[in-house]
Amino acid sequence: MRANASIESLSTARAQDAALRERARRVIPGGMFGHMNVASLPANYPQFFEAAEGCRLRDADGRHFIDFMCAYGPMIVGYRNPQVDEAALRQVSLGDLMTGPSARMVELAERLVALLPHADWALFQKNGTDATTLCVTIARAATGRRKVLVARNAYHGAAPWCTPYPSGVTAEDRTHLVYFDYNDLHSLQQAFESVRGDVAAVIVSAFKHDFGRDQQLPSAEFAQGVRQLCDAHQAALVLDDVRAGFRLDLRGSWEPLGVRPDLSAWSKAIANGYPLAFVSGNDAYREAATQVYATGSFWCGSVAMAAAMATLDVLAQHDAVAHMQRMGERLRAGLQSQAQRHGVGIRQSGPAQMPQVLFDDDPSFERGMLFTQVALEHGVYLHPRHNMFLSLAHTPADIDEALQATDLALGAVAARFGAGAATAGA
Amino acid sequence: MRANASIESLSTARAQDAALRERARRVIPGGMFGHMNVASLPANYPQFFEAAEGCRLRDADGRHFIDFMCAYGPMIVGYRNPQVDEAALRQVSLGDLMTGPSARMVELAERLVALLPHADWALFQKNGTDATTLCVTIARAATGRRKVLVARNAYHGAAPWCTPYPSGVTAEDRTHLVYFDYNDLHSLQQAFESVRGDVAAVIVSAFKHDFGRDQQLPSAEFAQGVRQLCDAHQAALVLDDVRAGFRLDLRGSWEPLGVRPDLSAWSKAIANGYPLAFVSGNDAYREAATQVYATGSFWCGSVAMAAAMATLDVLAQHDAVAHMQRMGERLRAGLQSQAQRHGVGIRQSGPAQMPQVLFDDDPSFERGMLFTQVALEHGVYLHPRHNMFLSLAHTPADIDEALQATDLALGAVAARFGAGAATAGA
Numbered sequence: 001m002r003a004n005a006s007i008e009s010l011s012t013a014r015a016q017d018a019a020l021r022e023r024a025r026r027v028i029p030g031g032m033f034g035h036m037n038v039a040s041l042p043a044n045y046p047q048f049f050e051a052a053e054g055c056r057l058r059d060a061d062g063r064h065f066i067d068f069m070c071a072y073g074p075m076i077v078g079y080r081n082p083q084v085d086e087a088a089l090r091q092v093s094l095g096d097l098m099t100g101p102s103a104r105m106v107e108l109a110e111r112l113v114a115l116l117p118h119a120d121w122a123l124f125q126k127n128g129t130d131a132t133t134l135c136v137t138i139a140r141a142a143t144g145r146r147k148v149l150v151a152r153n154a155y156h157g158a159a160p161w162c163t164p165y166p167s168g169v170t171a172e173d174r175t176h177l178v179y180f181d182y183n184d185l186h187s188l189q190q191a192f193e194s195v196r197g198d199v200a201a202v203i204v205s206a207f208k209h210d211f212g213r214d215q216q217l218p219s220a221e222f223a224q225g226v227r228q229l230c231d232a233h234q235a236a237l238v239l240d241d242v243r244a245g246f247r248l249d250l251r252g253s254w255e256p257l258g259v260r261p262d263l264s265a266w267s268k269a270i271a272n273g274y275p276l277a278f279v280s281g282n283d284a285y286r287e288a289a290t291q292v293y294a295t296g297s298f299w300c301g302s303v304a305m306a307a308a309m310a311t312l313d314v315l316a317q318h319d320a321v322a323h324m325q326r327m328g329e330r331l332r333a334g335l336q337s338q339a340q341r342h343g344v345g346i347r348q349s350g351p352a353q354m355p356q357v358l359f360d361d362d363p364s365f366e367r368g369m370l371f372t373q374v375a376l377e378h379g380v381y382l383h384p385r386h387n388m389f390l391s392l393a394h395t396p397a398d399i400d401e402a403l404q405a406t407d408l409a410l411g412a413v414a415a416r417f418g419a420g421a422a423t424a425g426a
Numbered sequence: 427m428r429a430n431a432s433i434e435s436l437s438t439a440r441a442q443d444a445a446l447r448e449r450a451r452r453v454i455p456g457g458m459f460g461h462m463n464v465a466s467l468p469a470n471y472p473q474f475f476e477a478a479e480g481c482r483l484r485d486a487d488g489r490h491f492i493d494f495m496c497a498y499g500p501m502i503v504g505y506r507n508p509q510v511d512e513a514a515l516r517q518v519s520l521g522d523l524m525t526g527p528s529a530r531m532v533e534l535a536e537r538l539v540a541l542l543p544h545a546d547w548a549l550f551q552k553n554g555t556d557a558t559t560l561c562v563t564i565a566r567a568a569t570g571r572r573k574v575l576v577a578r579n580a581y582h583g584a585a586p587w588c589t590p591y592p593s594g595v596t597a598e599d600r601t602h603l604v605y606f607d608y609n610d611l612h613s614l615q616q617a618f619e620s621v622r623g624d625v626a627a628v629i630v631s632a633f634k635h636d637f638g639r640d641q642q643l644p645s646a647e648f649a650q651g652v653r654q655l656c657d658a659h660q661a662a663l664v665l666d667d668v669r670a671g672f673r674l675d676l677r678g679s680w681e682p683l684g685v686r687p688d689l690s691a692w693s694k695a696i697a698n699g700y701p702l703a704f705v706s707g708n709d710a711y712r713e714a715a716t717q718v719y720a721t722g723s724f725w726c727g728s729v730a731m732a733a734a735m736a737t738l739d740v741l742a743q744h745d746a747v748a749h750m751q752r753m754g755e756r757l758r759a760g761l762q763s764q765a766q767r768h769g770v771g772i773r774q775s776g777p778a779q780m781p782q783v784l785f786d787d788d789p790s791f792e793r794g795m796l797f798t799q800v801a802l803e804h805g806v807y808l809h810p811r812h813n814m815f816l817s818l819a820h821t822p823a824d825i826d827e828a829l830q831a832t833d834l835a836l837g838a839v840a841a842r843f844g845a846g847a848a849t850a851g852a
């Protein structure tokens with residue numbers, strides 16, 4: 001009786017989400033699509049949210065969570081950041097999409113060119129995939145070549161040429177891709193040699209953030225080697241900064257390594273969730289960028305551009321990168337000490353502000369699933385396989401509150417799977 | 427002196443636009459990109475707008491225009507429609523992009539499935555090109571085949587597989603396209619036969635709206651023949667309703683012809699300018715739609731979905747399709763009588779609410795350019811080569827005011843090029 005009552009109260013407590021899922025199942029294939037589909041997350045994860053503010057989510061059933069996914073990256077200065085929303089609403093009261101751009105487009109392009117040392121120009125889109133695809137297309141137009149060198153398992157978008165899942169993709173969509181291994185210059189060199197004279201571009205993520213794997217920062221040697229090989233072969237260095245952009249360095253993620261791309265793809269965090277993407281590039285690729293026909297119905301909308309400028313303001317005013325890094329380190333240190341105390345082996349990898357937390361001896365993510373499930377029960381939204389995201393809205397108090405939940409969650413992992421040797425963080 | 431003074435006052439009057447263009451030239455390749463680039467329009471066309479309301483635009487220099495482009499389609503119930511903006515702002519105050527969708531996604535999918543007789547489900551994106559590409563990908567996943575039959579000169583988006591301009595495109599991007607002629611069943615049959623057994627889909631626009639050409643409505647025989655050929659060959663009928671959607675028939679543009687697509691691509695007008703696209707499909711393609719990985723950072727944003735539902739409300743409440751048609755017919759009749767009076771041969775084609783106006787004996791569009799230039803001088807924003815758009819915000823008074831400008835503009839064409847035999851409208 002107790003068990004049944006508990007199950008019932010649990011399911012009643014999540015009645016709205018269940019009802020929405022049932023309705024969605026009828027009118028949306030599979031009930032949900034894409035990267036926000038929670039089908040492979042623990043069963044207590046909500047699919048539908050009602051509201052968000054700062055770093056907190058409220059689901060359809062009124063449960064609150066500290067969010068460490070930040071809408072998978074776009075939220076960077078807090079949900080419903082007043083400064084960003086005010087700029088957006090001011091633009092709504094003038095006009096969003098009109099029969100041409102507004103001055104906001106020029107102002108934002110100027111801001112980006114001033115901010116990004118590699119950039120002489122910018123072009124605007126709506127999806128990260130638009131930006132990566134456009135970089136590749138511009139590189140082909142500029143070089144007159146066809147091949148694109150891509151790191152194995154890297155995610156560069158969901159178009160047929162780059163989607164990680166093959167349904168509906170033809171062999172020809174991938175004909176001109178050649179693979180290398182991230183952080184392995186030798187493999188990149190071999191890739192260049194294998195199609196010598198026909199390499200249009202190398203496309204490379206800011207760091208290695210493959211799904212379900214330990215993250216890896218690029219070594220300086222690798223980043224500089226990519227630049228040298230691109231120069232030697234007169235190919236474009238395309239930096240995919242869609243996921244990491246504005247979280248590692250406002251000037252571009254490889255700037256601290258002293259490496260400047262020819263073309264860079266951006267999206268996600270640029271406008272704190274307002275839909276926007278852009279390509280930045282240097283003068284060598286300006287003419288090709290002029291020739292390529294790149295357009296979309298909403299690409300000149302002014303509201304997202306106004307939101308982007310306000311987001312850049314807030315990021316700079318609050319030294320947001322340093323803040324996100326500090327908050328990420330606070331979380332990382334807390335998790336590390338908790339894991340050691342519970343005798344649970346975890347691996348924390350990548351930049352602290354975009355943390356990946358994986359468990360030792362966890363090939364099918366059972367430990368990670370239990371960990372995130374228990375954390376969610378206690379009000380913290382984590383991801384067992386995808387890298388997570390800190391934001392300017394995460395305060396030390398939020399991190400400490402989250403760590404109370406992770407302590408219980410790591411305790412649950414230790415209780416279920418037994419304590420083992422704890423390993424050091426990355 | 428007079429001439430110089432006049433040139434100076436003209437250029438002073440457009441100083442803001444000129445200054446913005448000069449700034450844009452430095453930080454945006456070519457100063458502007460895509461379909462909203464006015465480089466090929468008459469020189470007096472503004473590139474930058476400051477504000478919009480109803481069917482009126484205000485450019486960066488404070489000039490006002492009655493707009494017959496409607497942001498190239500997205501604006502359908504008036505710029506800054508209060509009902510739509512209120513729904514959007516209400517959602518902003520809850521949350522736009524969160525770490526999952528809100529109930530708005532389910533509600534909108536239910537609305538669309540109820541509205542569109544062919545549809546059993548819907549999936550959401552941000553660009554029209556996302557929607558057309560996804561239709562093709564789903565069709566390939568469902569059929570296990572590769573070939574896509576496309577009408578010559580039809581526009582289905584700006585991705586490498588479909589962009590009308592070849593810069594940066596590889597041969598392999600088009601390997602699996604086979605061309606036929608719109609409204610020519612025989613050519614479609616030949617296309618099917620040429621790749622028999624390997625046809626995944628026929629993609630076809632709601633009507634023929636090729637750039638710079640007379641428009642053509644589909645004959646019932648053609649539309650029904652497309653359906654029959656797709657059925658006979660077990661290929662998907664993909665209706666590209668991105669441009670025409672919600673202007674010809676709220677149930678889908680081919681519903682009056684009694685022809686239902688398997689998959690349909692939508693964007694532009696669905697949310698009155700808020701960025702949104704969607705694919706609708708029937709149950710035969712549901713499983714394939716579940717398998718295809720389709721996603722984008724902003725695809726689950728709730729604000730555009732809330733705006734879409736309000737747009738559908740407004741469209742239905744005001745019988746907007748009939749209104750747009752009446753306004754289009756009023757414009758068409760006025761232009762026709764003016765052209766006859768001035769002895770200028772024009773051809774008006776396509777549905778009245780999406781009019782194309784071309785001039786006889788005008789292979790390089792000189793007449794069209796002069797016509798639109800003079801109309802613009804008198805406060806009316808037309809297009810010499812692209813189809814135009816009516817909206818719910820266009821009133822009889824707006825049309826009549828616009829016709830005063832077109833009368834002067836047609837007079838100028840007659841004066842410059844001489845009067846000839848006037849031809850009948852389409």
